[in-house]
Amino acid sequence: MTNPTQLTARRSPALKGVVRAPGDKSMSHRSMILGAMATGVTEVEGLLEGDDVLATARAVEAFGATVERLGEGHWRVTGQGGFRQPADVIDCGNAGTGVRLLMGAAAGYPITVTFDGDGSLRKRPMKRVTGPLEQMGARFGWQAAEDRLPVELSGGSLTSIDYVQTVASAQVKSAILLAGLNADGVTTVEEPEKSRDHTERMLRAFGAEVDVTPGGEGWVVSLQGGQPLTGTAVSVPGDPSSAAFPLAAGLVVPGSEVTVEGVMLNPLRTGLFDTWLEMGADLTISNRRMAGGEEVGDITARHSTLKGVVVPEDRAASMIDEYPILAATAAFAEGQTVMRGVGEMRVKESDRIALMVAGLRACGVEVEEEPEGFIVTGGVVRGGATVQTAHDHRIAMSHLVLGLAAAEPISVDEPGMIATSFPGFVELMNGLGADIAAGQ
Numbered sequence: 001m002t003n004p005t006q007l008t009a010r011r012s013p014a015l016k017g018v019v020r021a022p023g024d025k026s027m028s029h030r031s032m033i034l035g036a037m038a039t040g041v042t043e044v045e046g047l048l049e050g051d052d053v054l055a056t057a058r059a060v061e062a063f064g065a066t067v068e069r070l071g072e073g074h075w076r077v078t079g080q081g082g083f084r085q086p087a088d089v090i091d092c093g094n095a096g097t098g099v100r101l102l103m104g105a106a107a108g109y110p111i112t113v114t115f116d117g118d119g120s121l122r123k124r125p126m127k128r129v130t131g132p133l134e135q136m137g138a139r140f141g142w143q144a145a146e147d148r149l150p151v152e153l154s155g156g157s158l159t160s161i162d163y164v165q166t167v168a169s170a171q172v173k174s175a176i177l178l179a180g181l182n183a184d185g186v187t188t189v190e191e192p193e194k195s196r197d198h199t200e201r202m203l204r205a206f207g208a209e210v211d212v213t214p215g216g217e218g219w220v221v222s223l224q225g226g227q228p229l230t231g232t233a234v235s236v237p238g239d240p241s242s243a244a245f246p247l248a249a250g251l252v253v254p255g256s257e258v259t260v261e262g263v264m265l266n267p268l269r270t271g272l273f274d275t276w277l278e279m280g281a282d283l284t285i286s287n288r289r290m291a292g293g294e295e296v297g298d299i300t301a302r303h304s305t306l307k308g309v310v311v312p313e314d315r316a317a318s319m320i321d322e323y324p325i326l327a328a329t330a331a332f333a334e335g336q337t338v339m340r341g342v343g344e345m346r347v348k349e350s351d352r353i354a355l356m357v358a359g360l361r362a363c364g365v366e367v368e369e370e371p372e373g374f375i376v377t378g379g380v381v382r383g384g385a386t387v388q389t390a391h392d393h394r395i396a397m398s399h400l401v402l403g404l405a406a407a408e409p410i411s412v413d414e415p416g417m418i419a420t421s422f423p424g425f426v427e428l429m430n431g432l433g434a435d436i437a438a439g440q
């Protein structure tokens with residue numbers, strides 16, 4: 001679909017079919033970055049060809065790696081065993097993961113580089129990553145405003161740190177670990193709550209030793225500096241965060257049965273599925289198998305009568321990107337769905353609490369906003385609104401799914417942003433029988 005200025009979702013007949021989710025975004029970014037830090041060839045299958053990952057691919061090319069597209073989702077990265085001085089500013093587009101992990105990786109090399117991004121990324125906090133990297137010896141110069149892109153980084157000659165995370169952030173943990181690979185001594189990150197562990201798992205596949213020891217509700221992750229990485233084959237499974245959208249549509253559109261194949265089931269990513277099951281969703285997982293070092297499975301969602309639940313706060317890290325689509329499904333549930341302890345939602349591509357509250361209210365849904373959460377009271381969804389998405393792909397997709405079962409159509413502005421994480425979203429949904437079309 002060529003860049004429409006708006007997309008509209010209309011109440012749809014039963015959705016039926018079997019689809020495959022696009023490749024996991026977290027692993028796709030990491031395959032590019034680790035491939036560029038490594039020596040030799042990294043061949044990637046199932047890469048997400050979304051705008052965020054393409055920005056990271058261009059970035060690692062600028063840092064000296066050779067990046068080739070061999071076929072759909074099939075890419076080859078030939079690394080030089082480190083990052084070289086780039087000629088220009090590194091533009092990470094809309095990608096928080098891209099810029100934060102690249103800053104961590106780049107900090108380990110004697111180069112000076114400016115990182116920038118789009119209007120949304122320029123609003124997001126960067127000190128959570130530059131702070132610990134500064135403690136390791138990297139230097140940062142804010143180009144416009146403190147804590148915000150663009151920022152100039154001068155790297156090299158790092159020393160290791162022991163860092164205790166205050167929020168469960170895989171991006172912060174990963175940035176420190178990637179810098180730690182080129183630091184003197186053992187770098188340690190202590191997480192009070194576990195965040196997704198793709199960096200740890202993938203570093204091992206690239207030949208590094210990473211130690212993980214349990215600690216409280218979380219763990220302590222450490223690695224010795226000076227370990228070389230060697231290129232390897234990476235097979236990227238389907239992204240549970242993307243699979244969530246067709247599955248959600250399956251749950252809320254009467255008569256539907258939707259299967260998404262090859263979805264990654266890493267337990268640090270599946271909090272949404274646990275929550276839907278607690279809400280009474282008819283969700284089944286079959287064909288569990290290992291692929292690319294992760295458990296994957298095929299997930300089927302059938303139209304369900306959902307009931308509201310209180311989402312445990314300690315589940316937030318395992319579904320932080322999924323609260324918008326959870327909120328959309330909660331709008332059809334009986335009773336209240338309480339989502340608390342999710343202040344991090346406010347510093348994503350948009351303030352996702354504020355945007356979901358505004359969007360759902362515009363569609364006639366009762367929502368209460370709290371500083372670090374929100375409560376959705378389900379019932380009949382009127383729809384009949386154009387929702388502002390503030391450059392946020394997940395806000396756009398969540399409201400389009402809402403529109404498939406609302407009484408009146410729901411439109412979103414800026415639908416081009418969907419390609420950030422889910423290129424082909426509209427075609428995939430319409431292939432299942434959804435009615436999503438350009439215009440109002």
Ligand SMILES: O=C(O)C1=C[C@@H](OP(=O)(O)O)[C@@H](O)[C@H](O)C1
Pocket residue numbers: 025026027097168169170171172174196320321344
């Ligand atoms: O490490 C990653 O790949 C990601 C970590 C999460 O961010 P935080 O680390 O900020 O929680 C998540 O929201 C993001 O979409 C991807």
Ligand SMILES: C=C(OP(=O)(O)O)C(=O)O
Pocket residue numbers: 025094095096097098321348349394421
């Ligand atoms: C928060 C997200 O991504 P990032 O932080 O990489 O921009 C997301 O994809 O929902």
